[in-house]
Amino acid sequence: MSSDQVRAPGPQPAGSRVEVLTPREVPLGGPRAMTVRRTLPQRARTLIGAWCFADHYGPDDVARTGGMDVPPHPHTGLQTVSWLFTGEIEHRDSLGVHAMVRPGELNLMTGGHGISHSEVSTPGTRILHGVQLWALIPIRPCRR
Structure with missing residues (x-):
């Protein structure tokens, strides 16, 4: 199993003990944006518990790739957990x-x-x- 693959808990195919999820490359922020390796979601498995997205990026030479430049975009009903290793x-x-998110730090954003x-x-x-992980959060209607 490569370092980009993830072992997923839960129901397994007959005769198998571990489900191995292999990421796919996805442009983040458009066709000329940086590439992430996205493990979740997949057609066969959209969630692992409350986790609905799992992206790994880098190590990227920013002079070559342009780095991260994700313009403002909305989120509703989830939390993003960004964990930076380098940069x-x-x-x-x-x-x-x-x-400012620095190596070893986590940035947690809640988009209720x-x-x-x-x-x-x-x-x-x-x-x-x-890496960036997204977790679904329950949204309850406002009570007056």
Whole structure:
């Protein structure tokens, strides 16, 4: 099993003990954007527990790839967990949060009833490497 593959718990095919999920390459933010290796979702498995997306990016030479430049986009009903191994990312969101995410740090963003955010690698970043996981959160209607 390669380092990009994930062992998924849950029901297994007959005669198998472990389900191995192999990621596919996906452009993040459009056709000329950086590429991530996306393990979730897949046709055969859209979730592992509450986790609905699992992306791994890098290590990328930012001078060659252009780094991360994801413009503002919305999220509703989920949390994103960004974990950076190498490089630095600037996060801005519609709630006024401005954060610099550095190696070894986690950035947790909750988009309950809606949030918009952007993520951009900083000019000083030479190598960018990290993961982003998304977890579904239950949204309850407002009670008055």
